[in-house]
Amino acid sequence: DGGITQSPKYLFRKEGQNVTLSCEQNLNHDAMYWYRQDPGQGLRLIYYSQIVNDFQKGDIAEGYSVSREKKESFPLTVTSAQKNPTAFYLCASTPGYGYTFGSGTRLTVV
Amino acid sequence: GEDVEQSLFLSVREGDSSVINCTYTDSSSTYLYWYKQEPGAGLQLLTYIFSNMDMKQDQRLTVLLNKKDKHLSLRIADTQTGDSAIYFCAERRGSSASKIIFGSGTRLSIRP
Numbered sequence: 001d002g003g004i005t006q007s008p009k010y011l012f013r014k015e016g017q018n019v020t021l022s023c024e025q026n027l028n029h030d031a032m033y034w035y036r037q038d039p040g041q042g043l044r045l046i047y048y049s050q051i052v053n054d055f056q057k058g059d060i061a062e063g064y065s066v067s068r069e070k071k072e073s074f075p076l077t078v079t080s081a082q083k084n085p086t087a088f089y090l091c092a093s094t095p096g097y098g099y100t101f102g103s104g105t106r107l108t109v110v
Numbered sequence: 111g112e113d114v115e116q117s118l119f120l121s122v123r124e125g126d127s128s129v130i131n132c133t134y135t136d137s138s139s140t141y142l143y144w145y146k147q148e149p150g151a152g153l154q155l156l157t158y159i160f161s162n163m164d165m166k167q168d169q170r171l172t173v174l175l176n177k178k179d180k181h182l183s184l185r186i187a188d189t190q191t192g193d194s195a196i197y198f199c200a201e202r203r204g205s206s207a208s209k210i211i212f213g214s215g216t217r218l219s220i221r222p
Contacts, residue, residue: 103150
């Protein structure tokens with residue numbers, strides 16, 4: 001079955017550490033996205049990529065980094081510069097008109 | 111303003127209809143979406159409507175679009191316990207899929 005796989009489902013990070021969230025899709029979609037979701041808030045766009053080897057900052061890119069070396073993969077690194085990283089992170093892809101979302105990664109700073 | 115606005119909570123009796131409302135801001139929006147999020151999961155696309163349509167019906171779901179007032183609604187007929195979730199309204203501004211703006215979500219709870 002086609003879809004988006006995010007891993008891990010839960011992730012714990014110590015202060016000062018970088019962590020990488022995985023997002024893989026087998027839908028052959030060109031565009032991929034990372035969103036952050038906080039309780040009671042909508043989704044906020046972190047980064048997006050519309051083609052391999054190219055990506056753009058979203059509304060809240062500070063403290064995050066991404067790469068897009070393969071069409072299928074769009075990993076997100078949460079760096080130590082992100083001061084409030086505890087959140088639910090959602091990856092999505094699109095063929096152009098609507099998103100398909102992964103099941104999310106919940107990141108907690110301990 | 112820039113936001114897509116929704117009320118945060120809605121409580122409905124099982125078997126009744128649920129109506130979730132949304133106001134958006136950009137008159138040039140091309141697509142408007144409704145997504146459903148169950149606890150601990152990603153968002154699932156329920157339905158979408160083109161901006162040149164007034165209504166779209168899909169089984170128990172009816173979407174109404176009032177472009178003049180920039181108002182979108184989702185009606186769920188015969189609401190069931192499995193409909194308990196957060197529902198997000200979203201608008202796509204312009205031609206790029208990167209410009210999809212989400213509301214803050216409406217939490218629908220079902221009472222017996």
